[in-house]
Amino acid sequence: MKSLGFMFAVLVLFLLPLTASGQDSTTLTVLVEQGGLWLQEAAAKQFEEETGHTVEFVNVPYGSVFDRLSAEMATGGAAFDVATIDVVWMSHFAPFAEPLDDLFTDEVTDDLFASLVADAQIDGTFIGMPTWANTEIIFYRKDLWEDPDEQAAFEAEFGYPLTPPATWQEFTDMAMFFTRDNDGDGEIDMYGTDVKGGVADFEWMIAVLQAGSPGVVLDADHNIIIDNAEHVAGLEYYISHHCDMDVAPPNVNEIDWGVAENLFYQSQTAMFRFWGHAYRLTRGDSPIADLVGAAPMIAGPGGVGAIPGPWFNIVPKTSENKELALELVQYLYDNNAMGIEAPLGLAARKSAYASYADVEGYENLNPLLETLDSPQTIGRPAVADWQQIADEILGPIGSDALTCEQDPAELLAWGRQELEAMGYE
């Protein structure tokens, strides 16, 4: 009997630490797509080491983040403690997301770009903590721009020095200058730039902001502004490189971001507007691998402007580990700079970008900082039916305008009618 009691005591002593560690250690499940995994993996690992908790990433394809989280929302599921979502889904998931107002101190908002602070809120409540922000900047061929012969020829033709384009006019001039038939066979071998008709639901709105519009499609109060003068000017500028100047490959409807990227990296375009992360992902086997330069996005009459593409960490209300999930979100924000060393090389905090801006290999960060920090870099309206607006109104407007046979102002007037039919005023 005595020996049984002794054995029981030994067993309890042996099992106690295991039980205790089981109670203290929690597994947090984080829903991400590939980018979210890359950019947050290192910080999450550090969080695990420091706290003893486990962070498990559930990595799904881009569009499936929406599907998985929608299924959780519809069924009240608690599979995820944190989800990293695209800005365009914020309104949709707002009822499902825990308020994060306590995390947004003055210090935090001061270190975030204004557009991100605006995008992080739905109806005045912070529901998402920015985890990275990307936007389109200018990529150009340094071997062309820094060539003394090219510089002399350009200045002789246009009357000002050849530097990376900073304005609409400079961008257009340089696109014309570098559109060339190098071998004289009547075929153009290199275009100055591209026009991405394959993403017409997004691309022309960047020019709208550069034209000085207070927002795209809807203003801050969700009133219709799609037919204001800046939208007309932006759309006209967007199509001009295809319709008026032939400085872009003519098959505009086939050119989406992937194709545009390939055209540039196969030296078939001299410069292009593209997401800032691409600089860090330049392929080693590209003929221009070491020749890529980056500059801030161009300015129209309203200044430098772009549409940010931020992603946010939200904590689903159904999470069973809410406190710890909030702790993780705060930790990922605090260690935001760690994401810059990941393949995409992106972050959300100004200080994170600034800390790497002068490091060799990160020459894209200053242009990104300048573009993201510009007052005319404004996010898309936070309305739940944004995707419908993009698919059914903005895409057709862009595509129809690129036929070069329709008047931009008339197309935008049609856009107003469609928005009114959706209930906007």
Place this chain on the structure above:
Amino acid sequence: MKSSLAERAILYALVAIILMVFVFPYGFLVSTSIKPPVDALAIPPTLLPQRISFDNYTIIGDFPVVQRSFGNSTIIALLSTVISIGLAIPAAYAIARFATWAGKLFLIAALVTRLIPPVSVGIPLFAIMRSLGLIDTHLGVALAHSTISVPLAIWLLASFMESIPRALEEAARVDGCSRFGALFRIIIPVAAGGIAVTAIFVFLASWNEFLFSLLLSSTGVKTAPIAIAEFKSQYGIQWGTMTSLSVLYSFPVIIFSLLMQKRILAGMTMGAVKG
């Protein structure tokens, strides 16, 4: 003789055209998988690789999740095949042998379920599996795949079983076999070709399924189609890796189909003529 040659030439030409339609996309897939990444999306595209590179294959070693996903797909597809065939054989047998109006109605109802878009039942299925604790389990995903496959399997097997002469079964019954005995000892062996064909279709349906696998798996039982789709991110598509994985993922099915070719053909013609 001349007209026979001409007919043959036309026939071969038609076969070549049809073959081209089916083989070209796969050939282009294989070709893209052995192009260096920068050539994968060359503009204009090239049919054959200018340079051959196996980087898209060697890089797969860096993704243990992808490797595991192939194993998960195999387990789930096999499990789904066993469940679907196990449920469909008795159902098809009853429909074929008893030929009642209820059986016919059931057959039509089973077909109607095929007309419902899977996306519309995704969330209810997710809720059911969650309440059963089957999220992120092989069994959960296999059961979900079986909901797609069972109706098809019943239809195919009912047609195969109708073609088996009743006299065979009746002889077994006269010799003292029970109905179940006759089913297992006579009907199933005779319908083996048809069952094999049905099993292949069921296996393929599960092997390629995307939506239910996505909704019902997390990290534990992620299937290969999901893992392959992850190479399409917000910032672009890694065509090289996606194509190499797709080629590898298609190999087992192609090899299996080639090995089973005779049985498949025998099975496909089996239900064509009623006994």
